[in-house]
Amino acid sequence: MSRIAIIGVGHSKFGKRSDASLRELAFEAYSSALDDADIESSRIDGSVVCSATHYDKQRSPAGVVAEYLGLNPQPTFNIEAACASSAVGLRTAWALVSSKLHNVIAVVGVQKMTELSNEEIQELMGRAGDVMWESPFGTTMPAYYAMYATAHMAKYGTTEEQMALVPVKNRKYGSKNPNAMFQKPITIEEVLKSRPISAPLKLFDCCANADGAACLIVTNAEKARKLTDRPVWVAGLGLASSPMSLAERKGPMTSFEVTKNAAKAAYKMARISPNDVDVAEVHDSFSITEILNYEDLGFAKPGGGTRLLEKGETELGGKIPVNVDGGLISKGHPVGATGASQLFALAKQLRGEAGSTQVDGAKIGVAQNIGGIGMYSAVTILRA
Amino acid sequence: MGFEKFGRFGYVSQTKINPLLSYLEKGQIAATKCEKCGRTYFPPRADCLDDRHSALEWVVLDGKSNLVTFTKVFFAPPAFQPETPYLLGLAELSNGLRVFAPISASVEEKQLKPGKEMNLKAAKGARDNLFYWLE
Numbered sequence A: 001m002s003r004i005a006i007i008g009v010g011h012s013k014f015g016k017r018s019d020a021s022l023r024e025l026a027f028e029a030y031s032s033a034l035d036d037a038d039i040e041s042s043r044i045d046g047s048v049v050c051s052a053t054h055y056d057k058q059r060s061p062a063g064v065v066a067e068y069l070g071l072n073p074q075p076t077f078n079i080e081a082a083c084a085s086s087a088v089g090l091r092t093a094w095a096l097v098s099s100k101l102h103n104v105i106a107v108v109g110v111q112k113m114t115e116l117s118n119e120e121i122q123e124l125m126g127r128a129g130d131v132m133w134e135s136p137f138g139t140t141m142p143a144y145y146a147m148y149a150t151a152h153m154a155k156y157g158t159t160e161e162q163m164a165l166v167p168v169k170n171r172k173y174g175s176k177n178p179n180a181m182f183q184k185p186i187t188i189e190e191v192l193k194s195r196p197i198s199a200p201l202k203l204f205d206c207c208a209n210a211d212g213a214a215c216l217i218v219t220n221a222e223k224a225r226k227l228t229d230r231p232v233w234v235a236g237l238g239l240a241s242s243p244m245s246l247a248e249r250k251g252p253m254t255s256f257e258v259t260k261n262a263a264k265a266a267y268k269m270a271r272i273s274p275n276d277v278d279v280a281e282v283h284d285s286f287s288i289t290e291i292l293n294y295e296d297l298g299f300a301k302p303g304g305g306t307r308l309l310e311k312g313e314t315e316l317g318g319k320i321p322v323n324v325d326g327g328l329i330s331k332g333h334p335v336g337a338t339g340a341s342q343l344f345a346l347a348k349q350l351r352g353e354a355g356s357t358q359v360d361g362a363k364i365g366v367a368q369n370i371g372g373i374g375m376y377s378a379v380t381i382l383r384a
Numbered sequence B: 001m002g003f004e005k006f007g008r009f010g011y012v013s014q015t016k017i018n019p020l021l022s023y024l025e026k027g028q029i030a031a032t033k034c035e036k037c038g039r040t041y042f043p044p045r046a047d048c049l050d051d052r053h054s055a056l057e058w059v060v061l062d063g064k065s066n067l068v069t070f071t072k073v074f075f076a077p078p079a080f081q082p083e084t085p086y087l088l089g090l091a092e093l094s095n096g097l098r099v100f101a102p103i104s105a106s107v108e109e110k111q112l113k114p115g116k117e118m119n120l121k122a123a124k125g126a127r128d129n130l131f132y133w134l135e
């Protein structure tokens, strides 16, 4: 299989960025990725712009992003897979470079959300569920994930206190991430006392809508060796789909088949097992999502995700540190940028540049990125 | 009559399964059934998944079901705010098919747990909108 590398990563500050437009956010991430790769913009022969465009005022944002970044007349286009857009962007770049159609691609994940109210955003998110059979009843993303939480609680005895361990852990690490939207740790009591959003999920169980961008520079092995002495290799790419409507899914609704399928494909391609993973970024859109992801990625057995948390195994120093950049819960979730933000964090870890949250000797990292209510899931394995 | 009448606030106005509305109007829950292979679809589909046959007949379902999971929504999209908080559920019908539906406002959250026996019933909203819910 062809070897494809990430040779540069960039990240804007995430959050309520009332100071910046979509194109300017994209520039922040792109410019810092070029600096990181230490290459000129002229080397980029195509851009893949990843955004769930219904949240942006700009329609077809690839057009304006490529223009603002100075990437005309090279090819550009948009990739949309809801919250998994930029993980799918990396997959696209992998194919473009492996096929030799392109040499160096910029994957730009970007989202400008906060020009809409949270209510308007949740209306759009509810329509990322089945618009004929579910959205007409008032669905929201928190509502969908809350239904998984209710089922997990009923089947495995999972409690709200256990779920609260996720935001407490992630906000602790988020306090060390200057790009994060929230940089203040929170306590279990604060999580439990926060207002209900969609029971059993409360405010601090949820990620927040945000503006932001993250960028990955992707190239082939030959160019990577010439351009950098610290490439990060794309070792495994898994992507799967599930029915969009909840009613078409089987079983007790305590796990995501889509993530299990994506993980299987990624582990197989990378020829590793979950035990080999040194550091992980999982999609903690909600506290319950992180717990399900532990189980679906094979870090814990079904129902065992909460034990992993209680034993501190997903903390720094634990068996498998997860979301030590703060996760979506601290960083905020600018939908199209999140997948690239996870890969940014893994690249830093694998290059040994993660500072106070460095996982010692990390060689293999896994990122897992769910799209919408789990109709898409991407699992990406990177190697130092 | 457009399909936007379906639900508490409908988005889709044009579809081949419009006849569902007349069943709901009569207080019935109806599914489609493939005339070729007999597979039943609920929510109704216009096209059979197994054999791509597109002649489907309507059959009336009984609403007996078991709750799979549920949530109580406190933060709602603008169109749904007047009724907030409200309950949403996923239930399994006696024929094994599942339905995503609101739970009737007369049901209390405390009474709910996965596995609970429920009934899927046709309902009519204040704007003459038609839907079904779990009671």
Ligand SMILES: CC(C)(COP(=O)(O)OP(=O)(O)OC[C@H]1O[C@@H](n2cnc3c(N)ncnc32)[C@H](O)[C@@H]1OP(=O)(O)O)[C@@H](O)C(=O)NCCC(=O)NCCS
Pocket: A083, A118, A119, A121, A122, A125, A141, A142, A182, A197, A203, A204, A206, A207, A208, A209, A285, A333, A372, B075
């Ligand atoms: C949970 C949610 C509905 C809250 O929105 P809201 O009630 O409009 O909140 P507001 O914007 O009024 O914020 C009130 C305060 O809470 C904070 N806040 C908002 N959302 C927060 C969150 N998810 N976590 C922590 N703090 C949050 C705000 O920063 C603000 O703090 P301040 O008073 O110190 O400025 C919103 O964050 C949301 O939609 N989250 C989910 C996003 C989502 O579903 N993404 C897709 C996942 S797959």
Ligand SMILES: [Zn+2]
Pocket: B034, B035, B036, B037, B038, B039, B048, B049, B050, B051, B052, B053
């Ligand atoms: Zn058929």
